[in-house]
Amino acid sequence: MQSWLHILEQLGLVILVGGVIGAEREYRSKSAGFRTMILICLGSWIFTSISMTLTHSTDDRIASNIVTGIGFLGAGVIFKADNRINGITTAATIWVTAALGMGIADGAYTLVLISTGVALGALMVLTPLERWIDQVNQTHTYRIVSEYKEDLLKEYENLFEECSLRYKRIKRTRKGDSIIGTWVVMGSEKNHNRFTKTLMHHPSVKEFEF
Structure with missing residues (x-):
């Protein structure tokens, strides 16, 4: 005891x-x-x-x-x-x-x-190091709903490349006169923000989840 x-x-x-x-x-x-x-x-x-x-x-x-x-x-x-x-x-x-x-x-x-x-x-x-790593490389899932147009998803993928982002298309769906694409995208926080700002002003985009 x-x-x-x-x-x-x-x-x-x-x-x-x-x-x-x-x-x-x-x-x-x-x-x-x-x-x-x-x-x-x-x-x-x-x-x-x-x-x-x-x-x-x-x-x-x-x-x-x-x-x-x-x-x-x-x-x-x-x-x-x-x-x-x-x-x-x-x-x-x-x-x-x-x-x-x-x-x-x-x-x-x-x-x-x-x-x-x-x-x-x-x-x-190690928290500051974790934040730095997160800034250098983040993974986001983007879902874009747009007016249906031939090769429009490829246009978005070209935009990923212009913003130095690595991507993988995981789904594409056509619903009525709209086309929906979903991607898993990796890259720095700065490049993600650059892509987001560009897409916000894209004329064909109806909905954008990020």
Whole structure:
């Protein structure tokens, strides 16, 4: 049976680790924030501690079940919006925070503190790099509805090339006197904006989703 002092030390570390990671998520207004991360770290710590008390060793079955349960929790924060998948970073953060709680219960304090620093570095320090990469290369799905005209879609594709964008046509449909084209397009933010501005003033365009 663990002493009260040992339990309080671990509980303080749980609050610290879960709190600093949760504060970063809260600052960025993510769905799983300050309180959630503390509770995730606390829950993993409690399950692992009880498992070690009952079996007098680290029970791999409890650990594997925690990982499974956290997987379901993480899946709940992932959603699709505006042709993008959102929440994956928060889901991964939930997974890491649970692992840190398990490490605290096992007494691996050095590993926990180093891993917490790495996690915070990935969330905070690497954000500017991620933004730069996103500016250099973005993937958009364009859907253009236009008056039917022979080779009109090819005209749009020539415009992609003029704007230095890489494209793949995934669908084309004729509906009445309209033709609808859908493309997956990759390139820099600057080139996407250039194409968008040009197409906004194209005389044949009826609808444009981007």
